[in-house]
Amino acid sequence: MVTNSYIVETLEITAKLMELHDADEFRIRAYTNAVFYIDKYTGDLATLDFGQLTQIQGVGKMMAGKILEIVSSGTLKELQELLANTPEGVIDMFKIKGIGVKKIKVLWKEVGIDNINDLQIACENGSLANTKGFGGKTQESILQSIAFLNSQTGKLRMDKAQALAEVIQEDLKKYFARVEISGEVRRKNEIVESLLFLVSNADTHAGGFFGGLPESFVEDPKASSPFTWRGRYLDNKIGLEIKWVATYQFLHKQFIYSADANHLKRKNEKGQTLLKVSKTDGLASEEEVYEKYGIPYIIPEMREGDFAFDWIQTRKNEDLVSWESLKGIMHNHSTYSDGRHSLEQMATYCQELGFEYLGIADHSQSAQYASGLLITKVQQQHAEIEQLNKKLNASGGKPFKILKGIESDILGDGSLDYPDEVLASFDYIVASIHSNLNMTEPRANERLVRAIENPYTTILGHPTGRLLLSRQGYPIDYKLIIDACAANGVIIEINASPYRLDLDWRWIQYALEKGVMLSINPDAHEMEGYHDMHYGVAVARKGGLTTDMTFNALSLADMEAYLAKRKGR
DNA sequence: GCCGTTTTCGGCCCGACTGTTTTCAGTCG
Structure with a gap:
């Protein structure tokens, strides 16, 4: 079902592209105005009929038709045409903070810059400052924004990461007897840089473990190895890593891939690390790993850095907020x-x-x-x-x-x-x-x-x-x-x-x-x-x-x- | 393109901030 925010985003990008292609100023305003009001609408837009839609402030007969079109087809014909006439790189530039449609229009149509990379070069060599409406400070802020953007691509906020991980987990369950989410998602990091899964089959394969994965799993063969599959899932930019683990090793592997390095390498009184202890034969649970190491259990969320070792000395897990x-x-x-x-x-x-x-x-x-x-x-x-x-x-x-x-x-x-x-x-x-x-x-x-x-x-x-x-x-x-x-x-x-x-x-x-x-x-x-x-x-x-x-x-x-x-x- | 009427068409909009301007345009929350 099409969500309200999807409808809002579709109309918003349509309005931006209309402006880029010199549409009538007041027609564009009607779109942004409609967006302003439907964004506030509390019910489900997808369930409304034509008459109900026109009751919403800012939505007339035409806009109601557009919304119905988005609900039934998932997009707008008008938007598809605009997209077909706009370089992808120009659309990418909308993500840069501090420049809006008007500046992007100048960059594209007057300066001939149609992607972020060319824009970065023009800022670095200072040539952009010669353009009317752009100056040294704008160049500087564009560069900063691009650098920030680059540092964020391929990362997901925890809500998106968790949701995507669960979808992938379900998909993987069709091919493996056991599939567990590990790594940053299990640690509940606020930003996730890669999705990590541990999988195992009921029996061991002779000819590669990942051969049967469908096309939704796009492998990067250069990064993969016999026991580790690396690639991407559909068109998601975030890195995906699947590790094949023998059944008898599952606990040990799940433990070491759930904690970060600093957590694993801290030594106890006997000079042992958690990494080493977790390899001990016959351990049945993560609780036992900590027990053998000599401290109370530490929850997965807290296996980041090593502050939990001190924390657990004076507090109990039951004291944690829930x-x-x-x-x-x-x-x-x-x-x-x-x-x-x-x-x-x-x-x-x-x-x-x-x-x-x-x-x-x-x-x-x-x-x-x-x-x-x-x-x-x-x-x-x-x-x-x-x-x-x-x-x-x-x-x-x-x-x-x-x-x-x-x-x-x-x-x-x-x-x-x-x-x-x-x-x-x-x-x-x-x-x-x-x-x-x-x-x-x-x-x-x-x-x-x-x-x-x-x-x-x-x-x-x-x-x-x-x-x-x-x-x-x-x-x-x-x-x-x-x-x-x-x-x-x-x-x-x-x-x-x-x-x-x-x-x-x-x-x-x-x-x-x-x-x-x-x-x-x-x-x-x-x-x-x-x-x-x-x-x-x-x-x-x-x-x-x-x-x-x-x-x-x-x-x-x-x-x-x-x-x-x-x-x- | 929507609205609200002067019911057939004219006006539409929020203010602070920033940077590039010599009096304003673009962006953003």
Whole structure:
């Protein structure tokens, strides 16, 4: 079934190509305008008929027909024609940050550059700066963006990697008796550079193990060897590695390919490494590997580097945060700002999932692109929350509460986005940076610390603003920021969106040492977004976060007590 | 191409930032 985001992306690229090919400016605007509204549509577009589609703002008779065409055929005839008349390299250039359709049009039609490689050369030899509208700084930023792009190709975010790995696993199961996902996916890395599978047959083959794989597995014969197949799956750019393992070796191989090198080579008191111990004959489980090595079991997520060896000395695996230990959801959006579902829908679904509270934190007034809340809207939302809180508890049962929050923009000077009397009307405040992301480290630190020192700040939202594989985020001094949070009793968010996973899990231990609590926040813009907390939990466990230091593992009563005490200071 | 009417066609749009400009165009969230 065609998803809403697929329809949006199809119309978006069509609009871009139309602009590239000199279509009427207002016709193009109609496309982007329609995209703007259908992106907000909460139902399934694929299920709507012509009449229902034209009810959507920005969608007229023509656009409704286009959407139906995408739903039935998977594409647009118009788009196919545009694509046929555009070099592939030009389309690739859309991925470069900082240049848009207009500049790409100049590059292609006036300068004659139709691929990223030629563009890079023109920037490196400085010739691009001679073109009107381009200068030295633009050249520099294009080069930086290309370098970033190159460093990201062939990598996947954990959500995509996990999904693809499961598809491949199912496919491989047709050919092998046993197929296990190993490597980075099993370790729950936030970015995955290669997919690794271990396979074995019921009996050993004489003539090669991978001969029967179908065409969806594209082998690179130069990189492969008799026991290791290397290549790609369909047109995915990420590297794929399949290792054939004899049945009796499976445990040992699964163990060493699930951990990273630093984890395997750390020595115990007897001078043995885990790598060596795992080879011992007769071991039946990974638990036994650690037992024989002389320490408690370490979960696969934590087999990155060697911090887990120290962690396990003072903590237990049962102390690690889990989905089941979460009691509420703290950072969520509704239709009051840029969310797809109403306050009531968000609350009802949260209650259905068994949580005790929902923190609504819509965007604040300066975030106009996201329909941030003007003060009157804030008051209106608070009134609705109070009504809903009565309604949702009317039938008795487990108490449930919507908490009045806001995701306040951190303004350029580090202040929050409302006057004090409005800030005081919230139960809690998530403070995040959304604008002016181009900052030097000192400037970013100063801006963040000022926000952290604001007595109304409860949680620091996505501390670096990074978007994995697409935006680096502004540079910060992690220790300085975490220390400031410790000094001011501010909680740090682990934004659980697979695009962010920010705070980076590598800083969880430092935060815990300083006594800073962390909150696993989905930043949900729709009901299903709550499930992103699974990614947040995965990286939180990877970094060794314990339930007792997880903010949204507090019960409703403890959360209310905390927020009341915090407000009273 | 869509919308909202001045119902048959004219106007359409969000603001901050950046870089390349000598007063503005392009990009982005």
